[in-house]
Amino acid sequence: MSLEPLLNPRSIAMIGASDNAGRIGGMPLELLSHFGFAGEVYPVNPKYTEVFGYRCYAQVEDLPAVPDLAVLAIGARDVTAMLRRCHAIGIRAAVVYAAGFAEEGAAGVLLQQELVQFCRESGMQVAGPNCMGLANLNTRAFTAFAAIFKTASMQSDTGCVSVLTQSGNVCSALYGLLRAQDLPVSHFINTGNEATVDFAQYLAYLAEDPHTEIVLGYVEQIRDGRRFIDACRRFQMQGKVLVVLKAGVTEKGAVAVQSHTSALAGDQKIYEAAFRDLNVIAADDFAQMANIAMLARLRHRTAGARIGVVTMSGALGAILTDRFIQAGLQLPDLPDDVQAQLRQGIPAYGMVGNPVDVTGNIVNDPQFIVQVLQALAVTSALDTVVINAPGYMLDRMAQPLIEVVQKYPRLFVAIDTGNASCRQALREAGVAVFDDLGHAVRALGPFLTWQERRRQRHAPIDTDNDLGGIDAQPVAGRVSAAGGQVPMEVPVLPCHEVDARRYLAGFGLPDPxxxxxxxxxxxxxxxxxxxxxxxxxxxxxxxxxxxxxxxxxxxxxxxxxxxxxxxxxxxxxxxxxxxxxxxxxxxxxMQQGVAELLVGATRDPVFGPVLTVALGGIMTEIYRDTAHALLPVTHSEAVQLLRSLKAFALLDGFRGRPRADVDAVAQAMVAVGHAFLAGQPTLDQIEINPLLVRQAGSGVVMLDALLLADTAVS
Amino acid sequence: MSLEPLLNPRSIAMIGASDNAGRIGGMPLELLSHFGFAGEVYPVNPKYTEVFGYRCYAQVEDLPAVPDLAVLAIGARDVTAMLRRCHAIGIRAAVVYAAGFAEEGAAGVLLQQELVQFCRESGMQVAGPNCMGLANLNTRAFTAFAAIFKTASMQSDTGCVSVLTQSGNVCSALYGLLRAQDLPVSHFINTGNEATVDFAQYLAYLAEDPHTEIVLGYVEQIRDGRRFIDACRRFQMQGKVLVVLKAGVTEKGAVAVQSHTSALAGDQKIYEAAFRDLNVIAADDFAQMANIAMLARLRHRTAGARIGVVTMSGALGAILTDRFIQAGLQLPDLPDDVQAQLRQGIPAYGMVGNPVDVTGNIVNDPQFIVQVLQALAVTSALDTVVINAPGYMLDRMAQPLIEVVQKYPRLFVAIDTGNASCRQALREAGVAVFDDLGHAVRALGPFLTWQERRRQRHAPIDTDNDLGGIDAQPVAGRVSAAGGQVPMEVPVLPCHEVDARRYLAGFGLPDPxxxxxxxxxxxxxxxxxxxxxxxxxxxxxxxxxxxxxxxxxxxxxxxxxxxxxxxxxxxxxxxxxxxxxxxxxxxxxMQQGVAELLVGATRDPVFGPVLTVALGGIMTEIYRDTAHALLPVTHSEAVQLLRSLKAFALLDGFRGRPRADVDAVAQAMVAVGHAFLAGQPTLDQIEINPLLVRQAGSGVVMLDALLLADTAVS
CATH class of the missing domain: 3.30.1490.20 (ATP-grasp fold, A domain)
Structure with missing residues (x-):
């Protein structure tokens, strides 16, 4: 089902049209007229003959042609009846503004069921209900009653950032911030109750939309995890950037989400894992999202987590170092030859290691500044360069900077702590410019991590052990560690431990x-x-x-x-x-080992099969040190997941302890994934607790194993 | 030694004066002239007869009167000789701009030693060297060559915020941000190398300065921890707010600090503990600092960590809840009667629990908005109220809000996500206004925590066990747990365990x-x-x-x-x-218990005696779960410190384990503090590892004890 009629309509009927731009039946018409939508517009209301310059029709049956899209600015009780009339004359898609559906108690739930039932039967696409509507900024097809379109400046460039939110207020707020930064928007989508078209479906559309390169999303609940995962993978494959603010990440926030929309916020740890695995950037606030969008427009430039910092002040260098390191980025020392090159022009009281403090005097020597920036643009020690300067000093560096940026593909970022007059020129040359150190750090941290993950995805598979991969399916009848073919059927559940061990051993899990x-x-x-x-x-x-x-x-x-x-x-x-x-x-x-782990798999209600690994025992619970990943996982993903545990140090020779067999643990994790997927849909949980880990080369062994048919039992 | 001549000079000589405002010998003269300093100004330079309207003297000996302060805009090599001449004619204080001292290698170190030696002998106060200078904005006494004074708007109000930094660039950046927010500045102080006047001395002056209510500080190194502690306690006693950005909090950042100024960044965990104990707000960036200053001007309003959030959108309510909870604040549920009152006007799809979603329609009913705000202003469930609204909606709420704010002392904060025209009016009425959700959260988190700590300090001491307190000194000859008077002398170190136990038992630590x-x-x-x-x-x-x-x-x-x-x-x-x-x-x-702790005391090179508590064993090291406090600690402070450990759950009945004797642990912590302080200056470290903790009511017991004379040995 293409969402073309909703998101790229060529003609629009407004049912419940008003001549008052302050009303929801009037505002979109005024926007269409004011911004010059090129398609046909059909207001429908027996009270008027013309509104905002468009001829108005008494009823939908009077329209001279079948529009792509009907917008219903009418009350909840009348909606489904009107959809029937629209469908009867051949309209295939509609936007429903009305509130009073599933979000408002039992009566509303019934109304929504009726609406959903009609859409199923008729195949009609309905956006909403309880939504602010949509807008395609590139065609000026406004079907949203958002005042922000009038108060924010209208773009002249082709839009490339789409806003997709489960809240109308958030949609408007993000649109306003994007426009304030002169970022051009492709689609404005407030999904509302998502009765028939959900967040993931819009996302799938935007993955293929030729204009959309970046999506800023707001979700309280993902209704179809499978579809969301598929859409995110399309984003990854196309190199598009998806930034999502998820509400309800704290317990109290989840309560607020629920009391607000009855949506269940879901398990935050699983959301985090899914976002990481799908390379979705998790955001905290709107300014951060707009700033990431600004950076994401420069994603064709090479960039990564290893940043070089240039300042005119040692103090600023130290502060930026602290903040970037805390944001998960790295400031590698510059190679000796680069340091020697920089030292030729930087006095002894400046710094050449990274951060580079060129000192205030240097900005008066544009030739040397070019040399510094060029050295940082080419050294293989760095991925990204950040320059921090007060406005007047940045102005003096602007020409050298533009020269270097135009010559080399590396991402350059400027933090202007004054009011540099060069900001626009820098932006046009492809430099990301921030006016606040904090904003820069909070946008660069997640964006450069996104770049790192993108690169990892594109890296060739690195070992023979990489049995997993996105399409990997477990092979029935795998050879067990002990040799010999074993049956791969899930035992009747609940089963006792011996049967559980036998099933898991069939996927290669070492059984003592x-x-x-x-x-x-x-x-x-x-x-x-x-x-x-x-x-x-x-x-x-x-x-x-x-x-x-x-x-x-x-x-x-x-x-x-x-x-x-x-x-x-x-x-x-x-x-x-x-x-x-x-x-x-x-x-x-009795078995001796270096450590005992918990390795398990469960089915998350949103994202489906999920692998869990943790150090066994009470301390892991106290410190909440568990790691999750969407299944299946490859061997290298399993190693990475294991390394993400704080307790990994215990496996890694901490304080003279023997190193553990990390490779065997990763193999066991991959095998648990296979065993879980092969056991679908019967199997709801696998838990090996503990998996005894011996020292490197000596493997792992299950000390206990559990299969469950109902996760609620655990 | 009062710093009055440096920070509040009535007359100023500028030695090395220039008629070029772009030079360091000219810029301060231009500022003094331009902004109308009322005192005498004496440029000194044989080249001129007049600069910037001031009569210029050939040499310092020619001055018609002895100025309070000489500013030396001359090279490093000539500085001490010139100080001698100044001193000879009776000048008691000087500012030295020149770089080329301790920060620049062996020759510079010698120059600085010479300067320090002269100051010791003569009693002359010297700011710097290697500093940008000072400014008293209330008297317009400019002795700093900072261009920001000309580019930022000059204040008309009396300044109340002082900026005190170890970096000139940071001083300027903070001044610029404060002025951009129209916050009036009292003192601008760049300390430089702190050869004779250090950060803590300036701080002590500002603690008594009648204009200064808030200090924004930047430090790379605290040179005199004892003086810093005393100054911070003066701030606490006077209800003044100290916000400090400390550079070098990460390992890499500490390296940058060191390569920049040779300053050692110190132990970050101890800095954090000291700042918490002294109620110093630790900041991350300049915008956050300026925003905290804005809030701090409203510190006379009642405020605390329990916030009520009012939005026009359920989504914003959920997002703000997540962010505030993550910032360490609380959103308590509103009492039933308050909820019932709010529900009278808020429709079913709005929220009344906290966050309160009044919904967009309500803002048209100013009478009801007053009722809502009033209810939140008086309920004992809250300390602080935060209102988030798009600009045009905030405008509609402005009058009701001002009415309530003028009537009740509680702190109200507005986050304007648009361009409300009421911002100025709100600020004048005493509302803190933010234009960015992220900025609001990052300022409110630490500021409201400061308010909580201030309240705790003022709370009456709550138990008989509170042996400690700021002035508590250990009493020699305390009665041991086993009864009987024991000697309190530190054994000859190194000593064996039995002697260590005996010494500690003398302070009440139970010995098996x-x-x-x-x-x-x-x-x-x-x-x-x-x-x-x-x-x-x-x-x-x-x-x-x-x-x-x-x-x-x-x-x-x-x-x-x-x-x-x-x-x-x-x-x-x-x-x-x-x-x-x-x-x-x-x-x-053999002893059985609920848990084993490490309790120890050491002497930090910056802050002096420090207590440490941690769960014993390897997991605490892996999870870096240790807590520190400046000594002495009271019983209630010890309990709080213990509770700050993540591992505290293990002592608190986690998963059905018996509750541990927390009270006895706290007594032991207090006792270790006494034992350490009584052992000064001989004793460098006490470590009880493990201290066995039995279940509640059954006490604790030392299983091992160590006294050391040299912490390097551990």
Missing amino acids: DVRIARTCEEAAALAEQLGVPLAMKVVSADLAHKTEAGGVLLSITGAQAAAQAYEQILENCRNYQPDAAIAGVMITP | DVRIARTCEEAAALAEQLGVPLAMKVVSADLAHKTEAGGVLLSITGAQAAAQAYEQILENCRNYQPDAAIAGVMITP
């Missing part, structure tokens, strides 16, 4: 030597035979909390102790839950 | 039942007698790392095992360090 004793004599014999300290654990699909049930005993040595432990475990479990079916007691040699 | 065995027979007899599992640890002042030496064995039961363990420990330690003097083996019953 597990024996099951069904009598205390068998336990004694096994202990005799293994001859090492043992872990013993009850096998039961009915006991979710085996430790609490007294079903786990560790460090058992010798036949007699094993037999005693067997009886003890059975007695404990029978006392804990008398009706639990017990299939025996698992006996495994 | 410690026995020392000096033969294996004694060990066996003690084990027999105690009859419980034991911990055995070598007693030696020479072995810093007892565990690594094999000097610790745990869970020893029975006489025979104890005798064996005794021999084993001695053998291990002799192998590890053959020459270590061994005083015996400590034997204590």
Whole structure:
């Protein structure tokens, strides 16, 4: 279903037209007329014969031609009946302004159901309801009643930034900020209740819209995660930039979102993971979004997280260094030859390492400034150059800067702490200009991270272990670590641990030597035979909390102790839950390792299959140190995810500890992903907790495994 | 030594005067003349007879009167000689612009030493060298060569904000931003190299300056921590606001600071602790500082961290909620009666809980807006009210808002996302107005936290346990936990653990039942007698790392095992360090507890005695979860410090664990502080690691204790 009639209509009927530009039935007509929309406009209202210079029709059935789009400026109760009439004469798309639908209690929910039902039957596209409408700034097709179009300056350039929001106020605020920075807009879209067309569908349209290069989005709830993911991937493939402010990231904010629209804010950690995986820039406020859009227009310039900072002041150099490092960027030391080159003109009290303090005197020597900027434009140590100067000094550097920017593709950014008169000339030459250090840092941090992620996506796949990838599907009947083909069917759930281990082992997850004793004599014999300290654990699909049930005993040595432990475990479990079916007691040699991790997979209600990794145990909970990724993940993505844990230091030789087998952990993470996807739609959760990690080269092993059919049970 | 001649001179000589306003010897003269300084001005330069309307003298000895202050616009090599001449005719204070002193290598260091030596001998006050100078905006006494005074608008109001920085560029940038917001400035001070007058001395002056209410500071290094602490306490007592941007908070930023001025940035965690304890607002950038100054002018209004948010849009309400919560503020739910009152005028699709979404229609009903604002102005659930509205809507609310603000003392803040014409009127009525959501959040977060801390300082001391307090000094001969008077003398350092424990026990730190065995027979007899599992640890002042030496064995039961363990420990330690003097083996019953903490005290090179608390063990290191406070601390401060640890959850009944004896931990922290202060100047470090914490009511106990005379040894 193309959204062309909604977003690029050639003709528009306004039902409930008004001759008052202050009313919602009048304002869009005035905008269409004032800004010269080239298509046909048909006001509909029996009260008028003409409004804003357009002939007005008494009813929709009177129109001389079928318009692409009908805009309904009428009350909620009348909407569906009017849509029927529009559809009857061949109109395929409509915008519905009216509030009083799902956002307003039971009666409104019924009205919205009726509307949705009609759209399903008729195939009609309806934007809203409860929305401010749309605007295509490139065709001047205004169907939104937003006063900001009159108060902000109208663009003359072709628009390339689209605004897509679930709030009309936010749409207007963002449009105003973009225009204040002279950024030209392509589409203005307030989605409203999204009864039939949701955020992700608009996004998919904008991914293909030839004018839209950048989208600033505001969401309270993503209704169709799958579609959102697909649209974001289209953005990635086309090199377009998507910036999203998500409301409800705090608990209290989520309550506000819910009381405002009944939308559930979703799990913030999963949103963060999804945005990172999809290279969506998560924003905090509107000024930041507009500033990122300004930078994003320069995304054809080469840029990345390694920045060179040029100042006229050591203090400013130090301050910018602090702020950029805190924003996740890097200031690498400049190579010795570059430092030597800079030192030729920079006095001893200046700095040449990075930040570069050229000192105030230097700006009077344009020839040397060109040399400095050129050196920073070509050194392979940097990706991006940031210049901070008071206005009058920036003015003196403007010509050299423009000269260098025109010659080299690297991104240059200027922070003007005065009122430089060169700002416009710099912008035209392709320099991003900020007037506030804080604004610069908050826009550059996420934008340069976006550039880094874009580059990583385009990097060739780096190892043979990269089994995953976007299209990777698990292969049934994979060879297990122990060799031999194993069945890949999800066991009947709930299942006991032995079956869970067997299923996961089929995807390559290393399973230790597990024996099951069904009598205390068998336990004694096994202990005799293994001859090492043992872990013993009850096998039961009915006991979710085996430790609490007294079903786990560790460090058992010798036949007699094993037999005693067997009886003890059975007695404990029978006392804990008398009706639990017990299939025996698992006996495994005690395992030693560097660390114990939790590796799991679940299905997020918005984004679908998600992988989780964390250090096992209570400290991870206290410090909320868990990492998530959309499934499937590749081996290298798994390594990156693992590295993103603060606790990764424990696997990485912290304070003389042995290094852990990170590669084997990543393989296990990929395998858990495969096992989860292969188990769809039956499987709702996999949890290996703990996965024992041995030192590098010695692999990992599952110490416990759980498959669940209902995440609510966990 | 009063800084009056520097900061409030009645007459000024300019040595090295120029008639060119573009030169440093000319610019201040032009400023004095242009802005009408009322005192005497004496240019000194044999080349001129008059500059900028002032009679010019050939040499300083020719002046008709002794000026309060001489400004030296001459080269570094000539400075001290000229100071001598100034001093000879009775001048008591000078500003030295010249660079080329300590910041510029060995020769410069010598020049600065000479200058310092002369000042010591003569008692002359010298600002700088390597500084941009000073300005008293209230008397128009300009001794700074800052172009910003001409480009920024000159104030007409009496200045109340002072700018005090270690960088001239930062001084100018801050002045420009303050003036752009029409905030009037009292003093402009660029300290430069601080050869004889340092940051803290200026700060002490500004604490007493009748005009200065707010100081915006920039520091790379605090040279005299004690004086800084005292000055900050004066600010606290007078209710003045100190905002400081500290450079070098990241490792890379600290390197930049050092390469820029040779200043050592210091330990960032200690700076943060000191700023919190002294209620200094730590800032990140200049715009934030100017915005905090704007808020600080309204500090007489009642305000605090519990904010009520009013918007015309549910989305904005949710976004602001997220941002304010993330900034450490609270949005409490409004009481039911207030909600009911608001609901009388706010439609169902609006929100009344907090955030309050009054919806766009309501702004047309000024009578109801007054009711809403009034309800928020008086409810005890809130401290501060923030209103977010597009410009035209804010305009409609302006009169009601002014009416309420004039009637009630609570702080009201407006965020205008348009171009409201009421901004000036609101400001005059005492409303803080922001034009950017991000700026508002970043200023309100720290300012309202300052208000909270100010209130806490003024709160009455709340428990009998509050032994500390600013002036508290430890009392010699405190009664030990075991009863009986104990000696309070610091043992000869290095000392072994038993002596360390005895010293600390003297301050009330609970020491377990410690026995020392000096033969294996004694060990066996003690084990027999105690009859419980034991911990055995070598007693030696020479072995810093007892565990690594094999000097610790745990869970020893029975006489025979104890005798064996005794021999084993001695053998291990002799192998590890053959020459270590061994005083015996400590034997204590094994202890059970809820958690193990590290409690310690050290002497910070800037701020002096500092207390540290952390959860023991490797995870705390990984998550950098430690808390520090300037000593001494009171009992309630200790509790607060403990609560600031993320790991505090472990002491607080996390996941069904028993609650720990937090009160006893706080008592131990206070006691460590006393023990450290009493041990000055001998003692450089105390470390109790671990302090075993038992469940509530069961106290704490030292499991290991260390006293050091040289922190470098740890």
